[in-house]
Amino acid sequence: MIYEALSCVTEDINNNLKRKLQINEDKMILSGIVNQDGSIAAPGENKMLVTLVNVEKETARTSVSHTGAGTYNTASPMVCINLYVLFSAYFSSNNYAQALRFLSYTIAFFQSKNTFTAQNTPTLDNGISKLSFELESLGPERQNNMWATLGTKYMPSVLYKVRMLTFDDSIIKEYRPAIAGTAGDTLPAR
Template identity: 70%
Template sequence: MIYEALSCITEEINNSLKRKLQINEDKVILCGLVNQDGSSAIQGENKVIITLINVEKEAAGMGAAKNNAGVFTATAAPVSINLYVLCAAYFSGNNYAEALRFLSFTIAFFQSKSIFSVQNTPSLDPGINKLAFEMESPGPDRLNSMWTTLGAKYMPSVLYKVRMLTFDDSIIKEYRPPIVGTVGNALPA
């Protein structure tokens, strides 16, 4: 569900930029910043990177599941989480002004549309009730700590807290890839 939420938002920003700037290229990508070996995970340059930096359990409404009689049930209550999403402008040195421009476009996008639901975002997964984006303002110490923890060099960026995804066992689905037979090795029916 996290992937579905963030890929949908990435697509929404790209569609908005394509309409407003009359461009064909996707300028926003969903991507990590750094691979496990410390190398850059970003493919290409001159992009706005959307990356998940933290998942937090929502404090409101926490507690064990009780049935109507007030008895604790064996099934766990759904859990609601908040996501911390970083939007970083990864542009080459000669394009610093463009980095700031696209970061501004990203902020303007979330100012004009901070709530996403199936009603105003048809491509949003139907299992997601609502996503609400709130800009965070980390101070210099927290910002330095965040970039150090990420293992990346600072880029012009903005941090959003995304409220809230709710998880229960209904989102767990078994994935079975299709079985493909080779010529001459037909699979029994």
């Protein structure tokens, strides 16, 4: 459900940018910043990276509703989580002005649409009733710690707290990974 939430938001921002800036390419990509080996994870430059940097349990569960199919399982209660999502401008050094522009576009987008529901975002997954984006202010020390933990140098960025996703075991579906090889290959019998 985390992937579904973040990919939907990324797509929505891209559609907004394409419409307002009259561009054809996706400027917002859902990606880590660096790979485990320290290499850059983002494909290409001059993009805004959407990166999950933390998951936190929601402690104040005042009103939780389930909009998906099925009923709650009282034997295994739900858990509600908040996501911390970093929007960072991964632009080449000679394109710093563009990095700041796209960072501004991102902030402006969330000022005009800080809540995602099925009514205003038809592509939102059925298991998600609402996502609310809140701008997080990090002081210099916390920001420095975050970038050090991410293993990379600072980029112009903004952090949002996304409230809240509700999990129970109803989201687990059968997983079928893609099969490598040609159409003529067969799998061994089990």
